[in-house]
Amino acid sequence: MSEENDIPKIPGYVSVKEAAAILNVTDKTIYFYIDNKRLQAVRASNMLLIPKEEIERFQQRSVGRPRTKTPSWHSSTxxxxxxxxxxxxxxxxxxxxxxxxxxxxxxxxxxxxxxxxxxxxxxxxxxxxxxxxxxxxxxxxxxxxxxxxxxxxxxxxxxxxxxxxxxxxxxxxxxxxxxx
The missing domain is CATH 3.30.70.100 (Alpha-Beta Plaits)
Known part of the structure; x- marks a missing residue:
């Protein structure tokens, strides 16, 4: 049985799989965000549910340091x-x-x-x-x-x-x- 069939639809909450689809990331990334307190989740039995408002206000961060200097042109050898x-x-x-x-x-x-x-x-x-x-x-x-x-x-x-x-x-x- 798939996760969608196992989880009852609770208004205002989404499953990890649904959150991943909304944010365009993997399930593993959603678990990472939850573990690192970037997303709040509630446990219902053995499942994690994420409030929809958490997903709506979630801001993904860019990876690495922001550039402070524009790189110059290069020519390939x-x-x-x-x-x-x-x-x-x-x-x-x-x-x-x-x-x-x-x-x-x-x-x-x-x-x-x-x-x-x-x-x-x-x-x-x-x-x-x-x-x-x-x-x-x-x-x-x-x-x-x-x-x-x-x-x-x-x-x-x-x-x-x-x-x-x-x-x-x-x-x-x-x-x-x-x-x-």
Missing amino acids: KDNALLVTSIRVPVKSGKHTILSKNLAKLRREGLHNFPGTVARYIFGFEENPDEVEILLVWKVGIMPDQEAREKLLKVFQEELSDVLHWEKAHYHQGTVFMHA
Whole structure:
């Protein structure tokens, strides 16, 4: 039986699993927040329940120290070169909410990390909300070969095929001249 079936719905409270979905983190992270008194929870039998108002006012902190100095531009050496794969793909009509949920699931479950990348971005544009861009920055010295990268991308495409028009995607590949 799943957690949702085991826990009676108590107005004003959510389960650990529901809190994780709302905050877009893992269950383990919710337990960490509770253990470190960042989230308050109540125990009902052997289950932890979190007041909804706790979730609503919760502020996630950024990791590490805030930057006090903007990093300067760098140029990569030949053996440390960076390759960029850019993919612009339309979102299927009415699928924006499902796309957000699917991306949250990928993040929570640590899926599609594209080994060999040093940065991965998926973002949208205000002027065209019906399109997303996927930006993968590969370190040439450690990235997989072309065939392996294509296989990784194919699995990623299959995962999001219900929400993105992959057949209408525009692909670009290039070399990074400078980066911060």
